[in-house]
Amino acid sequence: VKLTLIFAEAGVDLVPPELWKHPSVKKWASKRGKSPKKCLLDISFHYSAMKELKDWWKRGRPDILHLCLLEALDSPLNRKGMLQVYAHTYAGKIMKFRQDVRIPKNYFRFIGLMEQLLTEGKVPPDSEDPLIKIEDTTLRAITSKCSHIYLMDEMGVKKSALSFAEEIVKHENPCIIIGCFQSGTFSPDIYMLADERVKIFDEALASWTVTSRVLTAIEIKLGLL
Amino acid sequence: VKLTLIFAEAGVDLVPPELWKHPSVKKWASKRGKSPKKCLLDISFHYSAMKELKDWWKRGRPDILHLCLLEALDSPLNRKGMLQVYAHTYAGKIMKFRQDVRIPKNYFRFIGLMEQLLTEGKVPPDSEDPLIKIEDTTLRAITSKCSHIYLMDEMGVKKSALSFAEEIVKHENPCIIIGCFQSGTFSPDIYMLADERVKIFDEALASWTVTSRVLTAIEIKLGLL
Numbered sequence: 295v296k297l298t299l300i301f302a303e304a305g306v307d308l309v310p311p312e313l314w315k316h317p318s319v320k321k322w323a324s325k326r327g328k329s330p331k332k333c334l335l336d337i338s339f340h341y342s343a344m345k346e347l348k349d350w351w352k353r354g355r356p357d358i359l360h361l362c363l364l365e366a367l368d369s370p371l372n373r374k375g376m377l378q379v380y381a382h383t384y385a386g387k388i389m390k391f392r393q394d395v396r397i398p399k400n401y402f403r404f405i406g407l408m409e410q411l412l413t414e415g416k417v418p419p420d421s422e423d424p425l426i427k428i429e430d431t432t433l434r435a436i437t438s439k440c441s442h443i444y445l446m447d448e449m450g451v452k453k454s455a456l457s458f459a460e461e462i463v464k465h466e467n468p469c470i471i472i473g474c475f476q477s478g479t480f481s482p483d484i485y486m487l488a489d490e491r492v493k494i495f496d497e498a499l500a501s502w503t504v505t506s507r508v509l510t511a512i513e514i515k516l517g518l519l
Numbered sequence: 520v521k522l523t524l525i526f527a528e529a530g531v532d533l534v535p536p537e538l539w540k541h542p543s544v545k546k547w548a549s550k551r552g553k554s555p556k557k558c559l560l561d562i563s564f565h566y567s568a569m570k571e572l573k574d575w576w577k578r579g580r581p582d583i584l585h586l587c588l589l590e591a592l593d594s595p596l597n598r599k600g601m602l603q604v605y606a607h608t609y610a611g612k613i614m615k616f617r618q619d620v621r622i623p624k625n626y627f628r629f630i631g632l633m634e635q636l637l638t639e640g641k642v643p644p645d646s647e648d649p650l651i652k653i654e655d656t657t658l659r660a661i662t663s664k665c666s667h668i669y670l671m672d673e674m675g676v677k678k679s680a681l682s683f684a685e686e687i688v689k690h691e692n693p694c695i696i697i698g699c700f701q702s703g704t705f706s707p708d709i710y711m712l713a714d715e716r717v718k719i720f721d722e723a724l725a726s727w728t729v730t731s732r733v734l735t736a737i738e739i740k741l742g743l744l
Contacts, residue, residue, distance in 0.1 A: 357625050361589060365728070402563060402626070454742075455735070502590070503594065511739065519732060
């Protein structure tokens with residue numbers, strides 16, 4: 295099995311043009327010696343600027359993707375080469391992560407990495423085989439190569455973690471989509487990609503908790519743990 | 520079962536007196552409008568200052584504890600009230616976390632929280648029943664109340680995640696100790712507390728990955744997932 299894991303609608307984008315002149319954005323950018331258009335939007339630093347932004351509750355949350363990536367890329371499943379990780383951002387960018395990329399554990403360095411990725415298109419910027427790149431593709435194109443697409447959704451059908459894992463490992467190239475935003479629901483486009491909506495716990499769990507639970511169950515089923 | 524989970528030797532302490540006058544520490548403190556003695560030591564910001572510090576590779580890593588706490592406190596096991604989380608720092612402080620504490624996902628806010636905790640002794644500072652407090656106790660006193668003490672150690676005996684979990688849930692109040700430092704081994708004091716040393720994977724895993732794997736296996740065994 296080779297699992298495609300997509301962190302969907304992650305609030306990880308550069309500051310949008312309508313906020314480039316906002317005082318809190320300008321102050322933050324100048325403190326860091328960067329132009330506002332090359333800074334990542336982050337609700338912890340740009341809360342006052344973001345209040346009037348469309349869908350603000352789904353944006354400016356690189357911290358959530360950071361936690362999910364650390365969870366996924368250090369996983370035994372990834373170490374064994376059985377995982378392909380993508381992130382899809384609110385603005386529609388698709389990031390592809392090489393299996394051996396090491397994500398900085400420090401949040402600041404992660405922000406710097408994402409800024410480099412979003413402005414240069416790849417990391418490292420001069421690499422022919424980059425560790426992370428922005429792919430000129432769509433979620434539909436990625437998922438269409440997968441045999442079955444599961445969407446983790448608190449309104450989905452409840453399955454036990456192990457029986458869900460058992461199903462997954464029967465597929466050659468299954469796909470799991472995990473929402474990477476703070477609140478709200480997936481956009482209709484995402485729902486339409488899914489073959490099935492699944493939950494593994496009765497309460498809503500954080501994105502990184504869903505990630506670790508699903509991956510651990512698969513690792514157990516595959517005898518990796 | 521009520522599991523006591525201890526994150527041991529976490530690199531989460533205030534800047535030690537010998538570094539209060541170091542330029543990189545002073546600059547960082549003044550930028551944040553704080554006295555150096557009230558700032559958390561962080562290798563990302565104080566690398567040049569830390570190079571001559573004893574055991575520097577085990578210190579100044581609040582990011583690791585941050586990830587472990589987010590993993591543990593959002594876990595289904597904790598939500599069901601079956602987990603008690605402690606952190607033990609390099610300098611020997613013991614932090615006790617209430618089950619319903621919400622750890623900030625943003626790293627900066629987490630640093631502010633730890634600084635408040637370490638200077639005031641509790642969070643919130645004026646609470647009679649704080650969400651987090653520094654306990655005037657020792658690891659030995661905490662573990663002596665537990666029926667069996669497991670130390671997660673890459674040099675320990677390999678167990679499969681599920682058979683390990685099965686053992687754990689047979690105890691009324693087991694304890695698991697997970698090292699919360701970047702590299703090096705536990706100090707002898709920690710080894711001496713353990714009844715057993717266990718690993719669940721052949722390669723070294725990050726502290727938060729060990730945390731999520733062990734908790735997930737227990738949650739599966741208890742039928743929570």
